Amino acid sequence: MSAATANNSSGPVLDWAAGHGPVTGALSATTGAFAVATTGAATSMPPGWALAVGAAGALGHTVVGVRARAAGRTLATRASCWLLGAGWTTWAMTSGPLTWTALGSLATLGVGIGASARAMALHEEAREEEALAAAQWQVARELSAERREIAAEWVERIQRVCQITVRVLAVEQRPTGTGFSIDAELPPGGATWQKIAGESARLSADARLPHGCTATASPGIDQGRVIIDVTTVNVLAEERTYPSDYSPLSLLTGIPWGYRTNAEQVLAHLREQCALVVGPTGSGKTNMVHGILAGFARAEDVLTWVIDLNAGSAGLPWVLPALNGEITTPDGKPVRPGIDWLAGTYDEALLMLDAAVRVAKQRKMRYQSLLARANTDLLPIGPAIPQIMLVIDEGAEILASTDRQMRRLAEKILEVIRIARAMGLRTVLTALGATSSVLGNLMIRREAKVRVALTGGETEGMNLDKMFPGTRGLRVEQAPYKGSGFMGTPESPAALFKAWRILPNQIREIIAATTALHPVLDDVSVKAAGPAYVRRWDADRTAWMRDPTPGDRTPAAGPTGAGTELDLSALRSDHPAEQAPPEEEILRQFRAQIDAQFATAPDPHTAADDEETTPESGGLNLSALRSEQDSPAQQAALALLLAAGTEGTGASAIARALADEHGTTRQTVVGWLKAWVKDGTAVRVGEGTKARYVHHRHAPEQPDES
Ligand SMILES: Nc1ncnc2c1ncn2[C@@H]1O[C@H](COP(=O)(O)OP(=O)(O)OP(=O)(O)O)[C@@H](O)[C@H]1O
Numbered sequence: 001m002s003a004a005t006a007n008n009s010s011g012p013v014l015d016w017a018a019g020h021g022p023v024t025g026a027l028s029a030t031t032g033a034f035a036v037a038t039t040g041a042a043t044s045m046p047p048g049w050a051l052a053v054g055a056a057g058a059l060g061h062t063v064v065g066v067r068a069r070a071a072g073r074t075l076a077t078r079a080s081c082w083l084l085g086a087g088w089t090t091w092a093m094t095s096g097p098l099t100w101t102a103l104g105s106l107a108t109l110g111v112g113i114g115a116s117a118r119a120m121a122l123h124e125e126a127r128e129e130e131a132l133a134a135a136q137w138q139v140a141r142e143l144s145a146e147r148r149e150i151a152a153e154w155v156e157r158i159q160r161v162c163q164i165t166v167r168v169l170a171v172e173q174r175p176t177g178t179g180f181s182i183d184a185e186l187p188p189g190g191a192t193w194q195k196i197a198g199e200s201a202r203l204s205a206d207a208r209l210p211h212g213c214t215a216t217a218s219p220g221i222d223q224g225r226v227i228i229d230v231t232t233v234n235v236l237a238e239e240r241t242y243p244s245d246y247s248p249l250s251l252l253t254g255i256p257w258g259y260r261t262n263a264e265q266v267l268a269h270l271r272e273q274c275a276l277v278v279g280p281t282g283s284g285k286t287n288m289v290h291g292i293l294a295g296f297a298r299a300e301d302v303l304t305w306v307i308d309l310n311a312g313s314a315g316l317p318w319v320l321p322a323l324n325g326e327i328t329t330p331d332g333k334p335v336r337p338g339i340d341w342l343a344g345t346y347d348e349a350l351l352m353l354d355a356a357v358r359v360a361k362q363r364k365m366r367y368q369s370l371l372a373r374a375n376t377d378l379l380p381i382g383p384a385i386p387q388i389m390l391v392i393d394e395g396a397e398i399l400a401s402t403d404r405q406m407r408r409l410a411e412k413i414l415e416v417i418r419i420a421r422a423m424g425l426r427t428v429l430t431a432l433g434a435t436s437s438v439l440g441n442l443m444i445r446r447e448a449k450v451r452v453a454l455t456g457g458e459t460e461g462m463n464l465d466k467m468f469p470g471t472r473g474l475r476v477e478q479a480p481y482k483g484s485g486f487m488g489t490p491e492s493p494a495a496l497f498k499a500w501r502i503l504p505n506q507i508r509e510i511i512a513a514t515t516a517l518h519p520v521l522d523d524v525s526v527k528a529a530g531p532a533y534v535r536r537w538d539a540d541r542t543a544w545m546r547d548p549t550p551g552d553r554t555p556a557a558g559p560t561g562a563g564t565e566l567d568l569s570a571l572r573s574d575h576p577a578e579q580a581p582p583e584e585e586i587l588r589q590f591r592a593q594i595d596a597q598f599a600t601a602p603d604p605h606t607a608a609d610d611e612e613t614t615p616e617s618g619g620l621n622l623s624a625l626r627s628e629q630d631s632p633a634q635q636a637a638l639a640l641l642l643a644a645g646t647e648g649t650g651a652s653a654i655a656r657a658l659a660d661e662h663g664t665t666r667q668t669v670v671g672w673l674k675a676w677v678k679d680g681t682a683v684r685v686g687e688g689t690k691a692r693y694v695h696h697r698h699a700p701e702q703p704d705e706s
Helices: 002-007 022-042 047-067 072-095 100-162 193-197 200-206 285-298 316-323 346-366 368-374 395-400 404-419 442-447 504-514 523-534 582-597 607-613 621-629 632-643 651-662 666-679
Strands: 167-173 179-185 215-219 225-231 255-260 265-268 275-278 302-307 341-343 387-392 425-431 450-454 484-488 495-498 682-685 692-695
Touching: 100 167, 100 179, 100 193, 100 200, 100 225, 193 200, 193 215, 193 225, 200 215, 215 495, 255 285, 275 285, 285 302, 285 316, 285 387, 285 425, 285 450, 285 504, 302 346, 316 341, 316 504, 341 346, 346 368, 346 387, 346 404, 346 425, 346 523, 387 404, 395 404, 395 425, 404 425, 404 442, 523 632, 523 651, 632 651, 632 666, 632 692, 651 666, 666 682, 666 692
Parallel strands: 275 425, 275 450, 302 341, 302 387, 387 425
Antiparallel strands: 167 179, 179 225, 215 225, 255 265, 255 495, 450 484, 484 495, 682 692
16 A cells, blocks of 8 residues: 555655655655654554655656656655655654654654755756756767768778778768768879769669769869768759849859759859850750849849840840830839840841950950059959850850851851950850850860750750760769759869749849849940940830730730830820820830930939920930930940949040040030939039039939939
8 A cells, every 4th residue: 555655656745756846855755754654653564665665756756757857866866865764764663653763863864855955956957958968969979870871881882883992081961951971081092083973873873862863073172082962852853943032243253053953052153264055945945044144133243245046035034124114123213124235136246246356355455554453364353344244045056057147146256255255255155955066166165164054854965975074974864854954164063953943023023133233334345335335225226126026025014014015106095094194105115215225224203203204394314315416426425424433424534535436525525414414314523623423323322303
């Protein structure tokens, strides 16, 4: 009976597990012992029973304590309470518990237990923490046991497959749980990381990795080390949209073009390199070009010029929403196109390439002193002197063409590639196939080392060995998904990758988000590029973009629905009542075009200022100027004003720059500047001889728009 009572932890006396404080704990031990002793004496219980009660109490406590994860030393104290109590009980039962000696000794025992328990309370707290740390250490130990297991497995595998005995220094597991990386030391005697890289396919097969997962080797911290990245989850199979972080990028720190099998971004470093993107029809090439243009749009030191002779389809989604005034910045201002120039026709492409060659040559001459000062032969590219990235869709096919006209374009493309590296003009060429006419070209082989092969499951014309010479173990079947393939750069050896999916809506979002980021072409380059550049958004030059061939457009449903595209005649009739009056709509679109033409977004006049927009009232005076005085000289002057950035410029400087080509006098320029200040296009800053004019985009504060 007593033993049963002792084992019953919910009993009134023997309940040690119910959160005793130091005193009640001791009391409960002593009173419990007293109760058993009195009961035992009264019922003539044999003294051995009491000992059994104590032992049972101690045992019960240990079990409960273990369940409650009490610290080891606390358990010992609790158990000893029981054993002490049990010893007293045995003695008292034999000598009679109600003697003073017996009671006094029980009280002493209780106090002793109480004191010990008080000390224990403090100790317990510290001990709990210690225990927690120990538990964590245990987890870490188990983790490193897992790492040790991975290390042992791969040392053995590399030995068996590559006949190289490496020593693993570290195993890092990816937080995303998609695989791990092994940092290993190569054995002395000439083993290289390339030898392991060459056996990638066999290692992957040996490890029975899922499809799309690889074990790839790359150089370690020095030539005696190797990093082996093992992917265990196939991230290439899933569709990932272009990251929604549109923060500014720089060409100098690399532009992300997609992600690797370990879900890490892969960067293209294009300050000196050209790029070649090969992808057969349906592989996701157009989508990838959009991803590339998105990256360039985010770069503060890049202006993108696009040539796409397939009706400009690669570039149109980056231009039309801005040209048509369909989108605005978050604060309601019109936006600049996401690219700086789009050539969709042969003639426009020729103009662009000629301008590019002139820019390269002029930069070389005019920036001599800058190069000398900076002690470099590479033009210091930045927001003030941006790099021009020429993206030529199916450019490789232009290079391979035997057509006489195409050969002219090809020669100019090759000239840009050949002469313009130091001066900050580089190309991204796409190709339908990695044909020998593309890769056989020495200039491409030498200058275009940023390479992408989009396979999308296509095996035809996919000569990966030629695309990525020196890299073995790449197999087309590893990348059967659209938008996936291989990418290699001088910084990042060729390996599996996938481009992000990007849809027209996101392109529009990026155009709006990056409009203020785009640099302005430097003065030297604007002058070199000449009217061909300054007038690139002219109505006659962009007429092809506005060709109303149905279905040949981006999904351009504008804010007012049907009729918002640039079919101006359509705007004059049949308007639903809720639409803006046709005149306003026409003017709004006209403004947007002109704004885009001069790359002058944001428009100082919002749609609400429509009374300002009639030519008579000045409005966006560029419109008025277009009709009355739309001269190349004036456009060049405006371009110079823009190019002058926050520094601004003056009438004399502009007149000097225009004198040779246009014969413009200072007096004329003064007249223009005054008109521009009046209509808000320019802001006059400084006084007296320090007075200068700043384009409103670069003005310290937006000018008052009234
Ligand atoms: N990165 C990607 N992720 C997921 N799906 C993609 C990706 N890229 C492309 N796709 C899919 O593949 C289809 C074809 O893509 P895209 O039009 O870019 O290919 P393409 O090679 O340019 O073909 P075409 O030359 O016929 O236009 C897309 O409609 C889309 O469904």
